[in-house]
Amino acid sequence: xxxxxxxxxxxxxxxxxxxxxxxxxxxxxxxxxxxxxxxxxxxxxxxxxxxxxxxxxxxxxxxxxxxxxxxxxxxxxxxxxxxxxxxxxxxxxxxxxxxxxxxxxxxxxxxxxx
Numbered sequence: 528x529x530x531x532x533x534x535x536x537x538x539x540x541x542x543x544x545x546x547x548x549x550x551x552x553x554x555x556x557x558x559x560x561x562x563x564x565x566x567x568x569x570x571x572x573x574x575x576x577x578x579x580x581x582x583x584x585x586x587x588x589x590x591x592x593x594x595x596x597x598x599x600x601x602x603x604x605x606x607x608x609x610x611x612x613x614x615x616x617x618x619x620x621x622x623x624x625x626x627x628x629x630x631x632x633x634x635x636x637x638x639x640x641x
Contacts, residue, residue: 546590551575551583553615555604559593560612563605 547553554573558564564572570580584604587593592611593604606612 543590543592546586546592549583549586551579552587555580555583555587556592556606556611556615559604559606560615563596563603565601565603567601569604 547556551573555569558569558572566577566580566584569575569584570577573580584593588595588604592607594607596603596605
């Protein structure tokens with residue numbers, strides 16, 4: 528049985544993961560692992576249209592995943608919590624493990640087909 532006090536926490540976690548659920552947002556976060564970046568430098572690095580990038584940055588900002596600061600006309604983004612680096616690393620390790628398992632299964636299937 529789930530305690531009623533656990534539901535809000537689960538909902539907040541689900542909302543965080545939902546905010547991470549777009550490839551461009553993940554790419555942005557990976558760029559921010561190296562430190563604060565301007566919107567322009569993110570657009571250049573990712574080859575993204577400014578309008579699309581701004582929309583995705585807004586999702587990350589509203590979810591509390593990134594922070595912003597303004598310097599003149601330039602807006603800079605940074606990770607709010609460096610724990611995001613750990614989360615991205617865990618996701619990468621899980622993906623690699625899944626791909627390795629799939630590759631091993633494929634090799635087994637190829638051997639069986641011979």
